[in-house]
Amino acid sequence: MAEQKTTTEQPAPATDAPSTSAAAAATTPAEPSTSTAPAEPAEPAAASTTGVLPAEYWTSQAPPGVTEDADSSLGTDVESSTASITSSILEYRTLYGRTYHSAHSNAQYWASNDERQSEANDMLHHNLTLQLDGKLHLAPIKKDIKKAIDIGTGTGIWAIDFADEFPDTQVIGTDISPIQPSWVPPNLKFEIEDFTQPWTFADNSVDYVHMRWLVGSVKDWNELFKEAYRIVKPGGYIESYEPDAFMISDDGTVKETDAIAQWGRIFAEGGKKLGQTFTVYTDELQRKGMEAAGFVDIQQHELKTPIGPWPKDERLNEIGRFSQMVLDQDAEGYILFIANTLGWTREEILVYLAMLRREIRSAKHHAYYLQRVVWARKPENDS
Numbered sequence: 388m389a390e391q392k393t394t395t396e397q398p399a400p401a402t403d404a405p406s407t408s409a410a411a412a413a414t415t416p417a418e419p420s421t422s423t424a425p426a427e428p429a430e431p432a433a434a435s436t437t438g439v440l441p442a443e444y445w446t447s448q449a450p451p452g453v454t455e456d457a458d459s460s461l462g463t464d465v466e467s468s469t470a471s472i473t474s475s476i477l478e479y480r481t482l483y484g485r486t487y488h489s490a491h492s493n494a495q496y497w498a499s500n501d502e503r504q505s506e507a508n509d510m511l512h513h514n515l516t517l518q519l520d521g522k523l524h525l526a527p528i529k530k531d532i533k534k535a536i537d538i539g540t541g542t543g544i545w546a547i548d549f550a551d552e553f554p555d556t557q558v559i560g561t562d563i564s565p566i567q568p569s570w571v572p573p574n575l576k577f578e579i580e581d582f583t584q585p586w587t588f589a590d591n592s593v594d595y596v597h598m599r600w601l602v603g604s605v606k607d608w609n610e611l612f613k614e615a616y617r618i619v620k621p622g623g624y625i626e627s628y629e630p631d632a633f634m635i636s637d638d639g640t641v642k643e644t645d646a647i648a649q650w651g652r653i654f655a656e657g658g659k660k661l662g663q664t665f666t667v668y669t670d671e672l673q674r675k676g677m678e679a680a681g682f683v684d685i686q687q688h689e690l691k692t693p694i695g696p697w698p699k700d701e702r703l704n705e706i707g708r709f710s711q712m713v714l715d716q717d718a719e720g721y722i723l724f725i726a727n728t729l730g731w732t733r734e735e736i737l738v739y740l741a742m743l744r745r746e747i748r749s750a751k752h753h754a755y756y757l758q759r760v761v762w763a764r765k766p767e768n769d770s
């Protein structure tokens with residue numbers, strides 16, 4: 388049985404009032420309406436068994452002015468990256484003007500891969516490193532490791548920083564979308580590879596495998612960690628970072644029917660439809676997958692990330708403002724595909740997002756989300 392240790396970083400909740408249950412459902416039904424400006428807030432519309440309010444709830448709740456707010460988030464110009472390149476991996480899917488990874492791939496990825504979304508992901512990286520006091524890894528890897536792989540590297544921002552910090556290590560970042568920059572450290576390269584297919588790296592060839600924010604992209608987490616186990620050298624490390632999709636509060640300021648609370652429910656429900664779960668954190672799939680693959684000395688670190696400018700503590704306030712910036716930058720690029728999968732119209736999605744932005748900016752909702760870093764070692768005697 389693998390040894391397991393846990394450490395937790397606490398962002399100091401504002402009060403000690405009872406916690407908002409992430410699983411509880413809103414139950415009071417209301418008449419659905421297509422009106423965008425009711426005089427009085429209606430009772431919550433009937434929620435599904437998973438607590439997701441129906442899409443029309445948001446258009447029926449929107450106060451005057453919110454539709455303009457929603458419209459203002461429309462139509463950021465998306466650069467046409469396909470203009471001069473004909474490779475099929477660049478033939479992106481589009482949804483309401485946003486681009487998604489290649490239509491020719493078996494993999495199904497839910498977030499946009501355009502510039503606006505990439506910037507949000509880079510902001511997330513900065514926010515996380517701020518929380519980790521600048522650390523890029525928690526696994527006890529040595530400075531002289533030969534080879535490190537970043538699975539689902541995205542814009543490659545972590546891999547670039549890691550390659551700078553480990554100049555003698557060959558670093559490879561893989562992804563299905565070719566959205567990485569070409570000016571990178573000499574010891575870093577990017578490869579197009581679908582992590583749901585058998586990996587192209589040789590058995591026992593890698594000192595360290597890093598994977599971050601693959602939530603909602605994986606059909607079989609055990610299989611993913613099995614592949615990682617295969618390529619890691621005996622004595623080498625795996626490290627995985629995954630957030631909870633639910634935004635909650637400790638003091639009851641996030642209510643079940645708030646747009647903030649609905650975010651996680653929408654993703655959980657959408658993930659079920661896609662067959663790619665968003666409850667990786669709750670279901671502890673990182674630890675379970677590592678254990679099943681054969682990794683040992685499993686350790687984990689919990690992070691509690693505030694959202695919005697509500698924390699009194701200066702450092703947490705900065706982190707909260709960063710989290711808000713990420714959502715201001717591109718909440719749409721995260722939720723559009725998933726809400727569309729649930730049958731929401733674009734208007735419903737935009738009104739919901741406008742309500743979400745209002746709540747977060749108000750600083751009245753002491754929201755945060757949890758995130759877990761799990762790392763483990765392949766036994767020295769297994770090759």
Ligand SMILES: C[S@@+](CC[C@H](N)C(=O)[O-])C[C@H]1O[C@@H](n2cnc3c(N)ncnc32)[C@H](O)[C@@H]1O
Pocket residue numbers: 488494495496498508512538539540541542543544545561562563564580581582583598599600601604
């Ligand atoms: C939320 S982003 C995280 C990016 C990066 N790991 C980071 O932490 O900045 C998830 C990334 O996983 C990639 N991805 C999703 N499904 C994939 C698959 N089947 N194979 C390879 N990459 C995939 C997406 O293209 C996207 O770049």
